[in-house]
Amino acid sequence: MSNFFNKSDLTRQDADKIVSETLNNCDDGELYLEESKSESILLDDNKIKSSNYSSDLGFGFRAISNEVVAYSYSNEISKDSLKNSSENLKSTLKSIKGIYNHEIQKSNKKFYEDINPIEQKTLDSKLEVLNKVNDFLRKKDGSVKQVTASFAGEQKSIEIIRSGGEVLTDVRPLIRFNVSVMLEKNGRKETGVYGIGGRQSYDDYLKNDNWKNVCEEAFRIASVNLESKPAPAGEMKVVLGPGWPAILIHEAIGHGLEGDFNRKKTSAFHDLMGEKVASEGVTIVDDGTIDNRRGSLTIDDEGTPTERTVLIENGILKNFMQDRHNARLMNTRSTGSGRRENYRHIVLPRMRNTMMLSGNQTQDEMIKSVDKGIFAVSFGGGQVDITSGKFVFNCTEAYEINNGKIGSPIKGATLIGDGPSILKEVSMVGNDMMLDPGIGTCGKAGQGVPVGVAQPSILIDKMTVGGTKL
Amino acid sequence: MVKDQEFLKSKASYCLDLAKKMGATDASVTVGHSISETVNFRNKSLEASDRSDGLALSIETYLGKRRSSISSSNLLDENIKTLIDKCFETTKITPEDEFNSLPDKNLLAKQISSLNLYDETRFENDKKIKYLKDLEESASSDNQIINTESSFTENKSNFILANSDGFCGGYKTSSFSASCVTVAKDENSMERDYEFSSKRHLSDIKQATDLGYKAAKQTIRKLSPKKIGSEKISIIFDKRISKGMLSAFASAISASAIARGTSFLKDKIDQQVFANSINVIDKPDIIKGMGSQNFDSEGVNSNTLQLIQNGILKNYLVDTYNGKKLNLKSNGRSGGTTNLYFEKGNISYEDLMKKNSRSLFITETIGHGSNLVTGDYSVGATGFLVEDGEFKYPVNEITIAGNFKDMFKNIILANDLEFEYAVNSPTMMIEGMTVAGK
Numbered sequence: 001m002s003n004f005f006n007k008s009d010l011t012r013q014d015a016d017k018i019v020s021e022t023l024n025n026c027d028d029g030e031l032y033l034e035e036s037k038s039e040s041i042l043l044d045d046n047k048i049k050s051s052n053y054s055s056d057l058g059f060g061f062r063a064i065s066n067e068v069v070a071y072s073y074s075n076e077i078s079k080d081s082l083k084n085s086s087e088n089l090k091s092t093l094k095s096i097k098g099i100y101n102h103e104i105q106k107s108n109k110k111f112y113e114d115i116n117p118i119e120q121k122t123l124d125s126k127l128e129v130l131n132k133v134n135d136f137l138r139k140k141d142g143s144v145k146q147v148t149a150s151f152a153g154e155q156k157s158i159e160i161i162r163s164g165g166e167v168l169t170d171v172r173p174l175i176r177f178n179v180s181v182m183l184e185k186n187g188r189k190e191t192g193v194y195g196i197g198g199r200q201s202y203d204d205y206l207k208n209d210n211w212k213n214v215c216e217e218a219f220r221i222a223s224v225n226l227e228s229k230p231a232p233a234g235e236m237k238v239v240l241g242p243g244w245p246a247i248l249i250h251e252a253i254g255h256g257l258e259g260d261f262n263r264k265k266t267s268a269f270h271d272l273m274g275e276k277v278a279s280e281g282v283t284i285v286d287d288g289t290i291d292n293r294r295g296s297l298t299i300d301d302e303g304t305p306t307e308r309t310v311l312i313e314n315g316i317l318k319n320f321m322q323d324r325h326n327a328r329l330m331n332t333r334s335t336g337s338g339r340r341e342n343y344r345h346i347v348l349p350r351m352r353n354t355m356m357l358s359g360n361q362t363q364d365e366m367i368k369s370v371d372k373g374i375f376a377v378s379f380g381g382g383q384v385d386i387t388s389g390k391f392v393f394n395c396t397e398a399y400e401i402n403n404g405k406i407g408s409p410i411k412g413a414t415l416i417g418d419g420p421s422i423l424k425e426v427s428m429v430g431n432d433m434m435l436d437p438g439i440g441t442c443g444k445a446g447q448g449v450p451v452g453v454a455q456p457s458i459l460i461d462k463m464t465v466g467g468t469k470l
Numbered sequence: 471m472v473k474d475q476e477f478l479k480s481k482a483s484y485c486l487d488l489a490k491k492m493g494a495t496d497a498s499v500t501v502g503h504s505i506s507e508t509v510n511f512r513n514k515s516l517e518a519s520d521r522s523d524g525l526a527l528s529i530e531t532y533l534g535k536r537r538s539s540i541s542s543s544n545l546l547d548e549n550i551k552t553l554i555d556k557c558f559e560t561t562k563i564t565p566e567d568e569f570n571s572l573p574d575k576n577l578l579a580k581q582i583s584s585l586n587l588y589d590e591t592r593f594e595n596d597k598k599i600k601y602l603k604d605l606e607e608s609a610s611s612d613n614q615i616i617n618t619e620s621s622f623t624e625n626k627s628n629f630i631l632a633n634s635d636g637f638c639g640g641y642k643t644s645s646f647s648a649s650c651v652t653v654a655k656d657e658n659s660m661e662r663d664y665e666f667s668s669k670r671h672l673s674d675i676k677q678a679t680d681l682g683y684k685a686a687k688q689t690i691r692k693l694s695p696k697k698i699g700s701e702k703i704s705i706i707f708d709k710r711i712s713k714g715m716l717s718a719f720a721s722a723i724s725a726s727a728i729a730r731g732t733s734f735l736k737d738k739i740d741q742q743v744f745a746n747s748i749n750v751i752d753k754p755d756i757i758k759g760m761g762s763q764n765f766d767s768e769g770v771n772s773n774t775l776q777l778i779q780n781g782i783l784k785n786y787l788v789d790t791y792n793g794k795k796l797n798l799k800s801n802g803r804s805g806g807t808t809n810l811y812f813e814k815g816n817i818s819y820e821d822l823m824k825k826n827s828r829s830l831f832i833t834e835t836i837g838h839g840s841n842l843v844t845g846d847y848s849v850g851a852t853g854f855l856v857e858d859g860e861f862k863y864p865v866n867e868i869t870i871a872g873n874f875k876d877m878f879k880n881i882i883l884a885n886d887l888e889f890e891y892a893v894n895s896p897t898m899m900i901e902g903m904t905v906a907g908k
Binding site for chain 2: 007044045047048049050051052053054055056057058067068069070071072073074075076081085088091092123124127145146148182184188189190191231233234235264265266268344346380381382383384385387388390391392393394411412413414415416417418464465466467468469470
């Protein structure tokens, strides 16, 4: 646990006093202190290309009055610097009233351990794994022309100090291991990427030479793509595989259910609470409480314990995801969804692990039911326009379906749909819910935060596939 | 106030001395300071104010051909010491890489000419508030506009780059940015669009009322969109999309992508990759340019580069490390392009719009659908159906797809180039792309 006060002229008593004085008449606010240590080690083009270590320390001070948020950050933790910030906040919030009146429950439950993954594995042994990955893939097949493998590890310690002296802390480990391979055959080049990670030590993910499985998967995706044909263009049936394809849920539904867009009425979902927004049998939750998952948090970045928030239950819209600010203005409670990339950024309501729960059909039944369509297994990334509700995501592994049978692989294509209506097009929900391998990062307002997704196989009756073949 | 050069220089030389003392054969350090203040408005009232004040330090240490790096925001001498120690320890066990080195001394920038990149004007928050009030008043004058969000950011930065070969240079830069996002609604739909202005000097920022008016106009015209059928059609890209195409091209000719073999433009030097009317230039010394620089992120002097001449690829974007791999000298593009642009074409915007009796005008794309290894391109799009040079109706929930190799060879550029951003393009037409819709 970081001690933010032992290397500075700022004592905890000073900090308490400045925080209480500044926030005395505000509706909400806090001092957020953060120390992070991170590393990234990259093997590329047969060599260890870079090995970077980074440490970051700073605070963000926030004061809220009615709808107005004042924020000031600095990477100098000192009495002067905090006082400066306090003056900045006071000058913005000239007329002030009220107090934060929503009780936040407490919890002692933790969803990961206080470890520093960087220290738990020597640099030598990390380099050894990366070199093994390179050798393994290059020996595997003559078509392997490029291999990139990387480790990224982080430990982030945070402390939140509220007016009145309440203190909340958390220590968050996070790691990611990634392999990318490029194949070349008959003049065609294709890449395959796969990764794993979460909030445990590197070795928890690399047990039993698990790095080999990561390599095999990246190689398999690239090999499939070498044989791919141009993707079709137009509306058709789409079967999505389980796990990572749930970024569909993240883009199509998740962002539109974040509190800020709904308070501002700029989300296509803002007037649909209690309405049917998905087919019967579709239940979607956003869960911050799954042990060691990339999107899990013991407390959010405002100190609220996370929870499992039901967003859509059997087709009906039940809840938005809230931070304290938007919850207060919408007269509801925070769902523990207040997150920020780091102390340089303000808190926004964000997703954690967004999951569609299992139904009772099989993937096989879905494919058999499709005359003409595509079967999409893996995706690169996605994006949404929350106002019009239109969203896209990019396939990185997909196949044609003809007369109920899986056919040739097709080239990467963008799929586009309409968020508020796409879930009404879901006609089958599989019994095979799977979590993603722990690689997602969600971007919003210039801030990236780690997230997870999960879903079973699903059949969507109508979606536009953005290929080139008419 | 942003920290002065003396302060940054003293930190940089402290780092270099320390690294040398520990036994590093070479070292390079960047120290920067940046202060930025933002005011946000929503629906004509103050929503947030945000002030950030950040120092940043990054150091690379070399031991012969071994190299590693660290970065930190904590500039206390004691912390720097711990970090350099850690960095050097890591360097010792990092394997050698024959291409690792500081840049060639002869290529380092010798002098720093003033490009007028810093405007010391302080735009007080009260003035930002006044600007945003005017902007939102103008943006919300039509009653179909149901939400406005706008912001004004003022940034002042200073930096020093120093290395153990004696290079030491840096300068102040500033930027002022105003943006406006509006949401419009009618009985069929809700749509969002935006407009922004970003400049080195305050006096060059667009008028608040113009910015607000333009954002609103662009949003309202998107209301009640239709989805069209799947077809081959000629596509006209608004400037804000065509400049993105130029950025994708720049990524594909970075020496790193070429050296790794992961670009569809590998081995294409002196070959035709664009239509023969196309010229692409990267010019670092534009006065007040948003992408202007005296030297790149390694201290290497950067001159104007003709990347595409009459459709032929003439240069990659080369840094020291990847240059050595490719047997090329750095051309001062470590960190990418500077002010990148397509030379303007010779057809007017109006004539381009009328060139085909029916075309699709794209104003926004979503998704990360550019594959630089294969050149495949597929993105979600929003725009307008154009008939006989006129916007007929708004279009959405479609995708457009093609392959850059073909698309680049079919580009026709209008003559409406303006230097607004770090990447600039005229309006662009590409014939024969596939639209997927109904």
